[in-house]
Amino acid sequence: LMPRTLDSQITMEKTPSYFVTREAPRRISSMSRDTKLIVVVRNPVTRAISDYTQTLSKKPDIPSFEALAFRNRSLGQVDTSWNAIRIGMYMLHLENWLQYFPLSQIHFVSGERLITDPAGELGRVQDFLGLKRIVTDKHFYFNKTKGFPCLKKPESSSLPRCLGKSKGRTHVQIDQEVIEQLRDFYRPYNIKFYEMVGHDFRWD
Numbered sequence: 001l002m003p004r005t006l007d008s009q010i011t012m013e014k015t016p017s018y019f020v021t022r023e024a025p026r027r028i029s030s031m032s033r034d035t036k037l038i039v040v041v042r043n044p045v046t047r048a049i050s051d052y053t054q055t056l057s058k059k060p061d062i063p064s065f066e067a068l069a070f071r072n073r074s075l076g077q078v079d080t081s082w083n084a085i086r087i088g089m090y091m092l093h094l095e096n097w098l099q100y101f102p103l104s105q106i107h108f109v110s111g112e113r114l115i116t117d118p119a120g121e122l123g124r125v126q127d128f129l130g131l132k133r134i135v136t137d138k139h140f141y142f143n144k145t146k147g148f149p150c151l152k153k154p155e156s157s158s159l160p161r162c163l164g165k166s167k168g169r170t171h172v173q174i175d176q177e178v179i180e181q182l183r184d185f186y187r188p189y190n191i192k193f194y195e196m197v198g199h200d201f202r203w204d
């Protein structure tokens with residue numbers, strides 16, 4: 001259950017799997033139809049490889065990426081039942097949410113721009129939430145070693161705050177041909193997704 005919230009407060013909850021969980025939109029809308037939803041999306045091919053890299057780090061014995069990604073690789077048949085593939089079919093998940101929430105209540109953050117322009121992305125998040133733009137460029141610096149932006153000085157501490165060790169893992173190397181096959185697979189889903197949200201994320 002979400003805590004009670006005053007008019008001057010915003011209560012936030014983060015669960016990545018909600019976006020791809022069939023029952024989530026109905027259950028959240030029955031709790032509050034005014035809920036604002038924020039989803040971070042990135043190129044679904046990179047997302048799949050990142051997802052696999054994370055699973056492999058926990059279970060080193062799993063089959064290869066190629067073995068899991070295709071039902072039949074020579075025929076180019078992608079295995080859409082594999083979660084790492086299915087999650088990146090964003091338009092399908094969004095269709096489910098749009099049965100319960102208007103698009104105006106859903107905001108998509110570009111995972112790519114969150115790295116290259118965190119202040120810009122967070123500026124849009126603050127606008128979407130109806131907040132003053134408090135978090136700006138001056139709150140970030142780019143950590144070249146990590147390859148990610150870090151917060152200069154969080155309120156609770158005098159030290160900078162960067163992403164933890166488990167973020168930004170080096171991805172497993174995948175054959176370029178496999179990447180091309182997956183790009184082709186996702187292209188129509190991406191295009192439909194751009195049309196639905198009215199924004200081109202430039203993944204193609």
Ligand SMILES: Nc1ncnc2c1ncn2[C@@H]1O[C@H](COP(=O)(O)OS(=O)(=O)O)[C@@H](OP(=O)(O)O)[C@H]1O
Pocket residue numbers: 016050111114115163166167168169
């Ligand atoms: N703030 C921010 N900006 C940009 N990218 C970010 C951020 N936080 C997490 N990430 C990247 O998201 C990928 C999954 O992260 P998580 O490990 O947090 O995912 S999960 O919630 O545990 O499923 C993982 O991607 P990879 O870098 O491909 O491993 C994280 O690096």
